[in-house]
Amino acid sequence: MTQISSTQSIVDQERWGQKFEQHSEHYKSALxxxxxxxxxxxxxxxAEKAMASFPGVKDSGWIHYIHINEKKHGLNxxxxxxxxxxxxxxxxxxxxxxxxxxxxxxIEGLKADPSLEGGGLHQSKRDGFLNIHADFTxxxxxxxxxxxxxxxxxxxxxxxxxxxxxxxxxxxxxxECVEKISPIFNRCVIxxxxxxxxxxxxxxxxxxEDMTRKSIALYYFTEEKAPPRKxxxxxxxxxxxxxxSILIYLDKQLVNIYNSVKGLLGxxxxxxxxxxxxxxxxx
Numbered sequence: 001m002t003q004i005s006s007t008q009s010i011v012d013q014e015r016w017g018q019k020f021e022q023h024s025e026h027y028k029s030a031l032x033x034x035x036x037x038x039x040x041x042x043x044x045x046x047a048e049k050a051m052a053s054f055p056g057v058k059d060s061g062w063i064h065y066i067h068i069n070e071k072k073h074g075l076n077x078x079x080x081x082x083x084x085x086x087x088x089x090x091x092x093x094x095x096x097x098x099x100x101x102x103x104x105x106x107i108e109g110l111k112a113d114p115s116l117e118g119g120g121l122h123q124s125k126r127d128g129f130l131n132i133h134a135d136f137t138x139x140x141x142x143x144x145x146x147x148x149x150x151x152x153x154x155x156x157x158x159x160x161x162x163x164x165x166x167x168x169x170x171x172x173x174x175x176e177c178v179e180k181i182s183p184i185f186n187r188c189v190i191x192x193x194x195x196x197x198x199x200x201x202x203x204x205x206x207x208x209e210d211m212t213r214k215s216i217a218l219y220y221f222t223e224e225k226a227p228p229r230k231x232x233x234x235x236x237x238x239x240x241x242x243x244x245s246i247l248i249y250l251d252k253q254l255v256n257i258y259n260s261v262k263g264l265l266g267x268x269x270x271x272x273x274x275x276x277x278x279x280x281x282x283x
Contacts, residue, residue, distance in 0.1 A: 010046040010091045013100070020104035027104050027190075032171045032178040032198075034105065035191035039184075041153060046088065047186040051155040053082040054214050057123055068251035069131040069235045074217075076120030085121065085216070092151065092218055101220060105192065107148050110220045113139065119217040124165070124201075126209055131235050131248060132170055132200040135193045138230040139221055146227040147193050149220040154183040156214055163207040170198040174236050183213055193219070195228065198236055232256045 019038070027036045042050065055062075061080035062073045078086060091097060093112035102110045113119065117140060124130075139145035152167070159165070159182065166180040167189060181189055191197060205213055235252040237245035 008045070009043055010088055011042050011097070013096050016041075017096075017100040017103065020100045024104055024106060028106055032169055033192055033194060033196075035169060035179075035189065036104070037181055038188045038190075039186065041186050041188035042088070044186075047155065049084055050088050050153075050216070051157060051185070051214070053084045054121065054123070054155060055082055057125060057212065062123075067254075068247050069133070069255070071128045072122060072124045072130055074118070074120060074122050076116035076118065078114075078116060078120070081121060088153075088216060089116070089120070089218065092153075092216070098220060101149060101151070101190065104190065105149055107192075107222065109222050110148060111145070111223060113145075113219055113221060115141070117141065117219070119219050122215045122217050124205055124213040126207055126211075127204045128213065129202055129204045130200045131202050132168065132174070132198050132238060133236060134195055134198050134234040135219075136231060136233050137193075137195060137228050142221075142223075143230070144223050144225065144227055145221040146224050147219055148222050150189075150191055150193050151218045151220070152189045153216040154187045154189075154214070155185060155216070156183050156211075157185045159184050159207075159213075163205060163211075163213075164203045165201055165205040165207065165213045166203075167199060167201055170200075170236075170238075172196040172198070174198055175239065177238075183215065195231065195234070202238065 023036055028034050030036065055075065057073050061077045062075050065072050065074060075081060078089070081089070093114065098110050098112050102108055118136070135147060135150065137147055139147065161182065165183050167183065168177045169179040169181070169191070170177050191199070207213060232255050235248050235255070237248045241248065
């Protein structure tokens with residue numbers, strides 16, 4: 001495993017701990033729901049090495065989420081993630097960093113998810129997308145773990161506006177997009193994941209064929225005696241989606257059924273990924 005010198009830090013924990021504490025009130029009052037973005041997040045050398053280490057979509061372990069509501073790829077098996085990216089993830093899941101996230105959000109008792117359920121590495125090729133949604137509310141395999149915060153680190157050098165792929169934050173009533181955030185290199189976005197924290201990248205990505213939209217995605221939870229009702233990812237149509245809204249709704253119902261079965265049987269996403277990818281290749 002790659003050894004990191006004691007003089008090298010992947011992320012400046014002291015700096016970001018102070019900055020998060022300073023930005024806490026701004027974070028909590030942000031619209032459409034608590035969120036913030038921070039540029040130049042990882043140390044420069046670490047961001048460059050993380051981007052260079054990012055595995056291709058055809059490498060082992062990727063889960064292919066390809067259906068009506070999304071077209072993206074995820075890798076959450078820690079042992080299949082390149083060594084240096086493992087180090088980045090472990091740093092951002094460390095007790096010290098998670099404590100800093102608690103100061104930023106005002107949410108006490110945050111816990112990292114070592115299983116990286118739904119998170120880890122995300123990657124989308126040209127024409128990839130993710131419809132607007134609110135995230136699943138409770139960890140699929142830990143009934144008392146309530147999902148509270150998302151952290152995304154983008155690793156896209158020279159990303160241009162015409163490539164699209166902006167993260168869209170929508171109002172809680174789904175009437176309008178309140179903010180768009182470009183996935184530029186070494187930008188970190190943090191936001192609360194409530195039942196109506198609607199977000200996504202619904203416009204198909206238009207990057208060159210030899211590029212992908214890359215991110216590290218980590219989720220933080222609180223352990224509660226009485227967490228909210230367990231809900232799967234809640235995809236929503238936008239005003240003006242027209243007949244597409246019907247397909248979004250029907251696909252969401254299938255996702256709900258799958259999520260219930262997944263929780264009952266304790267299975268992961270490998271099987272459904274292979275099925276979806278098989279159908280995709282036949283198109």
